[in-house]
Amino acid sequence: MEDTAKERAGTLLGSHAMVDAAVAVVTFAVGVAVMVNTGHLGASWVNGTPEPGYFPFRIGVVICLASATIFVRALLRARRSREVFVRLDRLRRVVAVLAPMLAYFVAIAYLGIYVASAIFVAGFMRVAGRYSVVKSVVVGVACSIALFWLFERQFLVPLPKGPLESWLGY
């Protein structure tokens, strides 16, 4: 059972070494982007002063060099190690946080942070923790009320608000 899960995870994300190599490719691209961008600004020495791109351009070069050695080491390791980066069942748990979290961020923009937080906390408890609806809602709403009291009343820091707050007159 565990073996098949491992194999499927292998096809999904690759081994630890392959992910290592893939991340190195991404950082290499970042390094190239840094070099290209700062190269436009001028990365050399004009009239006895270093140009604005002088320092960052060299940073880009070092990013590329370091990424290259990481890439090569990862490939060498990939030959002997079959260590899995993340098993499928574990990846599912990561996505189970990541997906609602992203939805929460979107919701903040439309519903305001208080309503969105209450829904997020209650929903997470209900789905991931299998708590009763009543318990989940109570904790979620309590969390938002505590936030509201702390930020709007105590610290006087305005957080994003939505339709409910404007209906209530805030």
Added chain:
Amino acid sequence: MEAFGLLFHGFSVALTGYNAWLMLVGILLGILVGVLPGLGAPNGVAILLPLTFTMPPTSAVIMLSCMYWGALFGGAITSILFNIPGEPSSVATTFDGYPLAQKGRAAEALTCAFTGSFLGAFVGILLITFLAPVIAGFALEFGPPEFFAVYLLTFCSFIGIGKEPADKTILAMMLGFGMAAVGMDTMSGNMRLTFGSPMLMQGIDFLVVVIGLFGIGEILVTMEEGLRFEGKAASISPRIILRTWASLPRYWGTLLRSACIGCWMGVTPGGATAASFMGYGIAKRFASEADKFGTGQIEGVLAPETAAHASGTSALLPMLVLGIPGSATAAVLLGGLMIWGLEPGPLLFSSQPDFVWGLIASMYLGNVAGLLVVLATVPIFAAILRIPFSIVAPLIIVVCAVGAFTVHNSMSGVWLMGIFGVVGYFFKKLDYPLAPLVLSLVLGDKAEDAFRQTMLASKGSLAIFWSNPLVGSITTLALVLLFWPLLAALWAKRGQSPISLRRNGVRS
């Protein structure tokens, strides 16, 4: 003994009712973030930092530094009772702490850990009190080349001392520098690395990065591991505390060694984590019953905690006198200093004596208060840990989102935090060190300015870094540290001459 007078003045600053109250709040919040997985000292301080913008800087730094002490204390609770390190620096505490708890000696282990932490911190604070003014006076003479050399030393020692692969440390550090360069160039006014995005024009804020990398990244890793907390019960009675305290003088050698290691690792940015492992290793080497380590030895708890706390405290020494933080949390505090409008560095001692000595005095008070508070509240915090992660995780995410939003009062901070959360997840799983990234992100602009000013003065010649004995020796030391792993490997290869054996012995 001018320091005494200034220190007493500092006590009068730190002991006002408002500051004492903030101290207590800071300690309690610190223990809380130290106990909770997913929240640690760096991102806890980062989340709270935007809320301190309206406070007087002295009060703000007192609260945030107390949070740092609290987190260092709190990390030990989870290590000993739950065998889960709440902070990376308390990993070594689990080796003997948890076995002690299993034997029913949890109270003793906790008392030892907290007292060890306290003593370690105390040595660190003494070091700061007496050494900081001296170094600050000395550093007043520093020009751009000296400052760049010290920055170089900081970054090189990360590469040389760190246990992560050197190329990953370098890459993490350079990404930090790259992010620091995003936005307006301080010297020419040009926009750099913005790729035409208005979001990037205001630069990448280190607070958002820290909250993402350490907070969200940690949550993702923790969720993946699917933590179940099954801990030992904790109840500490005054009788056990007193009995444990009475037995401590026996371990003075261990305590002293660990405190010294910690101070050294804190001042050079080796970090509390490395210090705790080194403290543990050295204690084991010196112990008469070394083979009993790992089965529940008191020294195995004392040594790493003392070293970690000594290192965490003395990490503030280079931050105060040179503007160079010795740890990720110190880096966040340093960023705070700049936001509060204070210029970190040697001038701080003469221009802001209230701030500096208030902070130093608050370290004494904060650690005494921290020790008492943590001893009194262990059962409460142990109970908090028993709250299932499916409740704690969304709450932590909400707190992180609020923290990221308040940095600039904009949603872009929240999105950026999410992106860095995913980056943090991958980096953690692939053994990239995060502290150098934060450090170079905070220091990037200053290091670049120092470098460019130096180059202007020397008309582009690197020889200026060896132009006088001071800057020359710092630069040389930095390069030695940078190539230390290579040098050590060469030494080991050259055969087993008595000299190489001895040197290797000292090194490891």
